[in-house]
Amino acid sequence: MPEILFELHYVGRVVRVTAIDPATGIEVVSVGDAERSIAALKRLAARKLMYVLKRRRAKELAERKEGGETA
Numbered sequence: 001m002p003e004i005l006f007e008l009h010y011v012g013r014v015v016r017v018t019a020i021d022p023a024t025g026i027e028v029v030s031v032g033d034a035e036r037s038i039a040a041l042k043r044l045a046a047r048k049l050m051y052v053l054k055r056r057r058a059k060e061l062a063e064r065k066e067g068g069e070t071a
Helices: 038-068
Strands: 005-011 014-020 027-033
Touching (some): 005 038
Antiparallel strands (some): 005 014
16 A cells, blocks of 8 residues: 555543545544554554455455346
8 A cells, every 4th residue: 555644643541543545535543552652553553444445345346246247
């Protein structure tokens, strides 16, 4: 993935990290301990985003495959 946008919001002892894929506009949110490093929090959010994008692609491919079949 060439680019991921991150937003970090500190709320007390936790950090709300939003990871956004600018190409699709899909975003995910993860929450982590504010004492963790920013790199670790971003890595966690990026992994979640990659997981969501992978699942959506697989779902789209399955739907196309079903739609292309004739009974």
